[in-house]
Amino acid sequence: MASKKKTPFDAVKVLEQIEEKFEMFQILNEEGKVVNEDAMPDLSDEQLQELMSRMVYTRILDQRSISLNRQGRLGFYAPTAGQEASQIASHYALEKEDWVVPGYRDVPQIIWHGLPLAQAFLFSRGHFKGNKSPEGVNVLPPQIIIGAQYVQTAGIALGLKKRGKEAVAITYTGDGGSSQGDFYEGINFAGSYNAPAIFVVQNNQFAISTPRDKQTKGKTIAQKAVSAGIPGILVDGMDPLAVYAATKDARDRAVAGEGPSLIETLCYRYGPHTMAGDDPTRYRTDDMDTEWEKKDPLVRFRKFLEEKDLWNEEKENEVIEKAKEEIKAAIKEADDTPKQKVTDLMEIMYEEMPYNLNEQYEIYKEKESK
Structure with missing residues (x-):
């Protein structure tokens, strides 16, 4: 048997050393306990309550949107339940002057950035008025082409830099989107020009029915940042405090002239890929659903806030009722909009x-x- 040829460079060892460095960043564990005190973000009690309110509101919006879709009152819809920490906590770290460049599942972020709820419903129906943002609301319409928003974000971020704006452009895609050419082109272009961009990959385990381990041989998606020469981080995407802290850090560095970052949020979508016929029971097991439900971002954050006496059932019910009332008014406004x-x-x-x-x-x- 021939002996293994010695080489002056162990490329496999280098890869392993790189992959080992991408450990998951977490602040709250599944029980809502702080496990990384040094990383706790500087948020007031009121800000913590507001973040929870937005997450609860978004969960209700998702439930009502699914119901409206089944009634034939909405068109295209991609469920968001399970990804509230990834979506809402990352957006909470932004400022009004920042630009949000969403994928089709990222409607909650642009609503919280200022897009009227009725317009979000019109977007779902394919109405052109749903794609027109009000003056001063820095959002683009949700991108349907997988990964294309990454290239758009690189361009917007470069424009912000050339205009001397202290703002960033943030975008989102899923783990499947990281396999698209636009993904690398976007992060590479932004890195080359040191543009103030934040690229988020919401790794919810499945690109429609394709599991994460079929997307790439890479141990993480975050490590792909290395190829573009930009910082990358793997975050517990079910932990709102960790997501907020990672995004806030990326934004602070970007506006300070330090360029873009890639954030992989490890999360899970409870519902189907979209309401257009996908059946997740064909490719996901009950055990997998149960395992991830134990990590639910709302349950985790609720426990944390209740321990600090900042949240209770009464507060949550107030948010739920407010969400239902505003959704009811918004769908009526959409219904009353001329076809x-x-x-x-x-x-x-x-x-x-x-x-x-x-x-x-x-x-x-x-x-x-x-």
């Missing part, structure tokens, strides 16, 4: 309509007037 017409789309497509569309415009205008 879009072909001529509407033609009018907003061009500043000056091309001659070859003028004739078609008149034809549709006549049809719509009948």
Whole structure:
């Protein structure tokens, strides 16, 4: 048997050493106990309560959106339950002047950034008014093309840098999105230009039905930051304090001119990939669901706040009732919005309509007037 040839460089050992450095960052354990006191973010009692309120509100919004979808009152919808800490706590670390560039599951972040709830419902219905943000609300419409928002974010971040703005652009994708070419192109471009961007990969274990271990041989997705020469961190995505702290640190470094960061949040989606026919019971086990439900971000954070006498059932019920009332009003506003017409789309497509569309415009205008 031939002996193994000696090499002057052990590439496998180097890879193992790199992967070992990407340990999961956590502040609260599953029981809501602080396990990393030194990393505790500087949040007041009121801010902690507000973060919990937003997470509870978002869980109710998800439940109602699923119900509305089943009633035929919403169109495309991607459930968010289980990812509240990853989504809401990361957004909570941002400022109003920052830009949020969402994927299709990241509607909660742009709502909390200022997009009216009724417009979010219109987006789901495919109405053009759902894609128009109010003045001063720095969000882009949710991106349907997997991973494309990473390239958009690199461009926005570079624009912020060139304009001397103390702001960042943040974007989100799933573990499946990290397999797209746009993922690497985005983080590499931002790294090359030292642009103030935060790239979040919400590793919820499945890209539709494809498990995380089929996406990449890498031990973590966070380690892919090394290839672009930017900082990367693996975070417990069910721990709102850890997600907030990691995002706040990334933002502080970005506005200080230190460039972009990649954050992998380890989390789980309880529902299907989308409401368009996906059946998660075909690729997930009951044991897996039960295991992750024990890590629920709302339960974990609730225990933490109750221990500090900052939360109780009465406060939670107030948030739930508020959410239900606002959702009811918003869906009514969406229902009352005039349905879009072909001529509407033609009018907003061009500043000056091309001659070859003028004739078609008149034809549709006549049809719509009948």
